[in-house]
Each structure stands twice: as structure tokens, then as C-alpha cells.
Amino acid sequence: MxxxxxxxxxxxxxxxxxxxxxxxxxxxxxxxxxxxxxxxxxxxxxxxxxxxxxxxxxxxxxxxxxxxxxxxxxxxxxxxxxxxxxxxxxxxxxxxxxxxxxxxxxxxxxxxxxxTRLGIAVPKYVPVNTIAGLKKYAGKFQGRIVGVGAGAGINIDTEKAIKAYGLSGFHLQTSSVAAMTAQLKRAIKNKQWIAVTAWTPMWMWAKFDIKFLKDPKHIYGKGxxxxxxxxxxxxxxxxxxxxxxxxxxxxxxxxxxxxxxxxxxxxxxxxxxxxxxxxxxxxxxxxx
Incomplete structure (x- = not known):
């Protein structure tokens, strides 16, 4: 028991x-x-x-x-x-x-x-320092700024920048983050001119030697x-x-x-x- x-x-x-x-x-x-x-x-x-x-x-x-x-x-x-x-x-x-x-x-x-910061970036070997400076080199850049996916805010701002800075020889090429960075990598490898939409934080700043173009009209804001x-x-x-x-x-x-x-x-x-x-x-x- x-x-x-x-x-x-x-x-x-x-x-x-x-x-x-x-x-x-x-x-x-x-x-x-x-x-x-x-x-x-x-x-x-x-x-x-x-x-x-x-x-x-x-x-x-x-x-x-x-x-x-x-x-x-x-x-x-x-x-x-x-x-x-x-x-x-x-x-x-x-x-x-x-x-x-x-x-x-x-x-x-x-x-x-x-x-954070957004804008247009180019490789540092490109002798352009402002968005307006792109204007006379449309041929060198193949008339394009490589963007990301459709509907992204940075694409909307880039369309505004093209108009605000009179970049009539340029158009925004809608892409994706992966495709855009792949094109950037390929262009830098071949020392070609390329302009891409860019932002921080983003890993590509540690990976590639690139620079923001100055945006005195603050189309992309001030941070x-x-x-x-x-x-x-x-x-x-x-x-x-x-x-x-x-x-x-x-x-x-x-x-x-x-x-x-x-x-x-x-x-x-x-x-x-x-x-x-x-x-x-x-x-x-x-x-x-």
C-alpha cells in the first residue's frame, strides 16, 4: 500500500x-x-x-x-x-x-x-562630380541612369532629377538591386562610365570605389x-x-x-x- x-x-x-x-x-x-x-x-x-x-x-x-x-x-x-x-x-x-x-x-x-542618404553615384575614376555635370556626357553613360525596381522611391526621385537638371539625353533604366549592382561591377571591371541610383546604408559602398554626385537642388533630400x-x-x-x-x-x-x-x-x-x-x-x- x-x-x-x-x-x-x-x-x-x-x-x-x-x-x-x-x-x-x-x-x-x-x-x-x-x-x-x-x-x-x-x-x-x-x-x-x-x-x-x-x-x-x-x-x-x-x-x-x-x-x-x-x-x-x-x-x-x-x-x-x-x-x-x-x-x-x-x-x-x-x-x-x-x-x-x-x-x-x-x-x-x-x-x-x-x-541615410540617396542620390546618383558614379565610379570615382569618372571626372563628374555633380548631377548637372552628367549632361554633356550622355554618350559616355549610354544615355542611362541605372535604377532599381519599378515603384521604388529613389526611381521617382531620379525621374525628377532628370527633369530638374535638364538631362534630356538621359533616361532611367528600371532594373533591380541585383541587376544594378551587377552592371556596376561589370562597368568598373572594364573602366566604363556608369551612373546608378545609390543609397546608404548599402553594402556596395564597401565593395566598390564610388562617389555620390552633388545634388545642390536637393532632389533626393538632405539626408x-x-x-x-x-x-x-x-x-x-x-x-x-x-x-x-x-x-x-x-x-x-x-x-x-x-x-x-x-x-x-x-x-x-x-x-x-x-x-x-x-x-x-x-x-x-x-x-x-
Missing amino acids: KQFKRILQAGLLAAATLGMGLLPAAHAADKPTIKLGYVQSWPSSDITTHLAAAVIKQRLGNPVDLVASGAGPMWEAVASDHTDAMLTAWLPTTHKVYYEKLWQKVVPMGPNVTG GYIGTMANPALAKKSPAVYAFLNRFAIPRAQLSALMLEVKNGTSVKAAVGAWIKAHPKMVNSWVS
Whole structure:
């Protein structure tokens, strides 16, 4: 009888322990899925979004779905509650057209990367230093400025720059980040002249010897930041995630280093995972 009681007590203790062990998992399963929009072909967007998603999963316990699209649809998705947030708002200039259209339907959460810059870049061996200076060398540049994907804010600004600086011999060649940087690499290898849309942070500044062309009319703005935007419903849906996104920010130099690491062959998941392990204080400041 005594032996039976000991067995029963041990069984009850094991069951209780097992039940307690299941509680956090059950609790996590009850948390809402967070949907983050991003532009997968943009290195900064890809990395910051995966970084935020990893912290939300690991530290806050919410499942996360990543929704890839172009810039315009990304903004529309947040405004229409198809996604909860995005971390790719290039402001105050590049995405101005999207913000002015949708500002009443989104909540600005502040910068997650500061000190950004956009414009037109050329290899340093090209003896042109201003956007206006491109005008007399249309033939050398094959009459083109190589841009990125259709709908990107920097493409819109480049179309404005072509008009503002009277570059009638030029047109914007819509491309992609991968195709644009491939053309830049090939041109530099052959010492050819090329003009491309460019921005910081971006890995290509560490990879290629290039320079921004001066933009005295400030068509591309005077510098800015990459911001986080949330749908208003997120504050009620997940106060913890809302607070986290409000605090989330990464130094530009560290983001640039992550982008170069990924460019050199490390997967985004592996790079982000290693960064999180190496920066516990910063991560704690986001979720505390």
C-alpha cells in the first residue's frame, strides 16, 4: 500500500511538472501572428525585417509571417491592415508620396536606422562630380541612369532629377538591386562610365570605389532615416510587439556590416541569429 502511494504521488508530481512545462507553449500558441511587410530585394529591408521578426519570435513568443512586395504595396498593406507593420519607410523624401497619401491610416513608430542618404553615384575614376555635370556626357553613360525596381522611391526621385537638371539625353533604366549592382561591377571591371541610383546604408559602398554626385537642388533630400510604420490596430492586437517596434533601432554601421556579410554568402537567418547572440544588451533594451 505504501509503495502504491509513493508511485501515485510520483505520478501526480510528474503530471503536474509536465503540465507546468506545457503552459508557456500553450500561452505562446495563443499569441496573435504578426505580419511584417518588406521589400525582399532591398538588403536593408530584408535584414532589419528578419532581425525584428527573430526577436519577436524568440523574446515575445509571437509567430511572425513575412509578406514580401514592392514599396507601394508594402505601404498599402500596412494602411489597410493586411500587415501589422513594416520597417522600410524611407523618409522624409524618398517615400514622401506614400506617407502623404496614407498618413491618416498608419502610425509612425520613429526611425530604426538614421543617417541615410540617396542620390546618383558614379565610379570615382569618372571626372563628374555633380548631377548637372552628367549632361554633356550622355554618350559616355549610354544615355542611362541605372535604377532599381519599378515603384521604388529613389526611381521617382531620379525621374525628377532628370527633369530638374535638364538631362534630356538621359533616361532611367528600371532594373533591380541585383541587376544594378551587377552592371556596376561589370562597368568598373572594364573602366566604363556608369551612373546608378545609390543609397546608404548599402553594402556596395564597401565593395566598390564610388562617389555620390552633388545634388545642390536637393532632389533626393538632405539626408534622412528609415522608419517603422504600424497599423493602428497593432497597439491593441499586441501591446508588447507594438512597444518593441517603437524601441527597435540599429546603428547604421552595424546594418551595413550585416549587409556585407550576407552579400559575401552568409544567409540572412544565420547573420541575424549571430548578431542577436552578440548584442544581448541592445536586444534587451528593445524588449524590456
